[in-house]
Amino acid sequence: MPSITSSTALPATPCYLNGEFTALKDAKISVMDRGFIFGDGVYEVVPVYAGQAFRFAQHMARLDRSLAELRIPNPLSLDQWREVTHKLVNDYALSQHTSPEKIDQLIYIQITRGVALRDHVMPPDLTPTVFAMTNTMKPPTPAQRMHGVACVTADDFRWEKAHIKSTSLLGAVFARQISADVDAVETVMFRDGMLSEAAACNVWVVKNGKVLGPPKDHLVLEGIRYGLIEDICREAGIGFELRRISRAEVFGADELLLSSATKEVLAITSLDGQPIGSGQPGPICARLHAAYQRAKQGLTS
Ligand SMILES: Cc1ncc(COP(=O)(O)O)c(C=O)c1O
Structure with missing residues (x-):
């Protein structure tokens, strides 16, 4: 906007x-x-x-x-x-x-x-x-696609009805500002030590070739990319599971991803200043991104 x-x-x-x-x-x-x-x-x-x-x-x-x-x-x-x-x-x-x-x-x-x-x-x-x-639309820059982006973490202090795409967004505004203040791209949030989502994106962990996301409950907004990523994984034979994900699993991920309407699928390569996986976007991110581009051409609506 x-x-x-x-x-x-x-x-x-x-x-x-x-x-x-x-x-x-x-x-x-x-x-x-x-x-x-x-x-x-x-x-x-x-x-x-x-x-x-x-x-x-x-x-x-x-x-x-x-x-x-x-x-x-x-x-x-x-x-x-x-x-x-x-x-x-x-x-x-x-x-x-x-x-x-x-x-x-x-x-x-x-x-x-x-x-x-x-x-x-x-x-x-x-x-x-x-x-x-x-x-x-302002998509991620070529440099962000190539190298991934830096994010920071915070406790999820938003209300417990995050599944509603409500215009009451002060919690999200505060959350996003935490990353903006340190020139990071998003704020990855944890509720009771478990991954929820970012201020305006869903967050995905890749471990041992499998894509893991938090359950679709009242603690996250079910991004339209939830269904899309699941479809892509099923078609590509990539494992996909929704379950609670601990902070240790997020920092120990092979790859960490953001998804949203504008970011599509974007690699997080640094979290709170620590490299994630190799510190570069990984192979699953590349496969998801390529399949996403094909889905856009087919425009499944
Ligand atoms: C809190 C939150 N989570 C997740 C998303 C991603 O949703 P979508 O994939 O539909 O863009 C958004 C998008 O704005 C969001 O605000």
């Missing part, structure tokens, strides 16, 4: 707000929106390659799961979401004087409970606020 420092810096790129397409700089919501007052909302981030949304149905299914947790009905049907995002992707490319096939984008969708006088209790029957925008 664009780095925005003041309202004058808001770009005129297209966005969608409550049924209307408008310029991002002109989009306005009420100060009484419960998203603003309580962080009472959910979001999604969908990668778009050459104009085509990747794993769109899975992203929309996760949006439904997050909304269900908040007891907010999905204001749009799957077809309506397809229409909105398709128009945004095309209009955004036009605003950049290019065609959608020539750029990769990242769609951001946010739904809040809507506008009401301030009261913690969830008011029934509010009209949700629906917002979507898109931007040029």
Whole structure:
């Protein structure tokens, strides 16, 4: 998403707000929106390659799961979401004087409970606020792909409903800042000594040729890459297991990986200043990344 420092810096790129397409700089919501007052909302981030949304149905299914947790009905049907995002992707490319096939984008969708006088209790029957925008995707740099990235660790101090893709992200903001303060790329978190995830990525351990990830429970956000990595491993004959992973196993990994919509699959080669495995991206990372690129070309959505 664009780095925005003041309202004058808001770009005129297209966005969608409550049924209307408008310029991002002109989009306005009420100060009484419960998203603003309580962080009472959910979001999604969908990668778009050459104009085509990747794993769109899975992203929309996760949006439904997050909304269900908040007891907010999905204001749009799957077809309506397809229409909105398709128009945004095309209009955004036009605003950049290019065609959608020539750029990769990242769609951001946010739904809040809507506008009401301030009261913690969830008011029934509010009209949700629906917002979507898109931007040029910023993938990892060639140097990050080649050498992997440095990360740091922290205790997972976020709430215990990490499975909801909620806009209440102060825990994630604090977590990410720990790594930003030391120029590291992500913060790998542990709850009660067991791996959970990073501030905005899932984390994978590779040991003896097998890919290990934390269980899909309330302590992690089930990234859309969870299913994708499992599929790739099954097709490639790479072992795959979800289970609790200790801090010692993370530091003793042969390879350590981040996954997210923007990072795809990216090697962590240093953690808290210690090298992981050989200190360079390993063979399983290379295989997963190559298979990921093939999946993008096939665009399983
Ligand atoms: C906390 C957290 N975990 C994991 C992920 C990765 O999810 P996905 O693969 O769907 O991008 C994200 C993505 O933003 C995240 O915020």
